[in-house]
Amino acid sequence: MAESSEKTAPLSGTRRLADAVRAAKIAAAQRSDVVVDIREADRARLEMLAEELGPIASEVGDDDLFDFVLTGGMTSRYWIDGTAHVMMARDRRTYRFVREMRLGRVTLAESTEPRKIADHVTTYVAERIVERDRAFALDDGVSERTRDPARQNTHPERGIDPLPASDLTSPIVDRPDRGGSRFVTGLVWFLLGIVAGAGVPLLISYLFLI
Structure with missing residues (x-):
């Protein structure tokens, strides 16, 4: 009898452990099912928001500034651009419109109605x-040139500024070449000097003959 009791004790302990492992597996499967159900519910709600924002996304088109894309993973998110997105809050019923900033996450709007969040997103896009x-x-500098013409050509890296309106409307007048006029004047004086130098001896000889 003693030997039979000794053999039964470890066997019953092994069965209890197997039952415990089986129960832990069932609980883990149930928890994973809950997590999957939560993710699917979050994605479904964000898809409803995407439908509300469909006209805005179509109007923006292929603009590189915005994304309008739904991503999965541990937490589903509907991205508006590189920093702003909509996610579900912990109650799984509230839409949370947030933006990732350098100093942390900023909540821009919260609501249980996707249409209200869509309105906030539309305002943000605008x-x-x-x-x-x-x-x-600000980069093209057109406002500065229009406001203060005297400050033109102060930013050569922005390109060649257009001519002022006065230069565009004034007639084109040919200006004499100062270098050419100086050469002609010097040549005239040189010739006058030669004539004068040749005339003085003739005048003196004429006076002595008289």
Whole structure:
């Protein structure tokens, strides 16, 4: 009887361990299923937002400034540009529009309705386009030349500035060559000197003959 009891104890312990491993596997599978379900739910909600922003994405077209793309991974995100995107909050019902800045993440808007987030994203896109247009306007220097003509040609790296309006409307007048006029004047005086030098001896000889 003693020997049979000794053989039964390890066997029952092994069965308990196997049952525990099987239960742990089932729990892990259930947790993974929950994670997969959460990811799929987040992606489905972000797809609803993408449908709301479809007209804006089509109007922007192939602009390199914006992305309008849905990415997966551990956390699904709908990217607007290189720094701004929409993700789901921890409650899995709230859309969170954030932007990654140098000093950290900034939340631009939050709402449970995709249409409201789409409105915020549309405003953000419009502001980015205006910022880019202003940056281009500062770089070309047209405003500075129009406001202060005296400051023209102060930035040679921006290209050759156009001529002022006064130079464009004034008639073209041929100006005499100062170097040529000086040469002609000197030549005339030289000839006059030769004539004068030859005339003085003739005048003196004429006076003595008289």
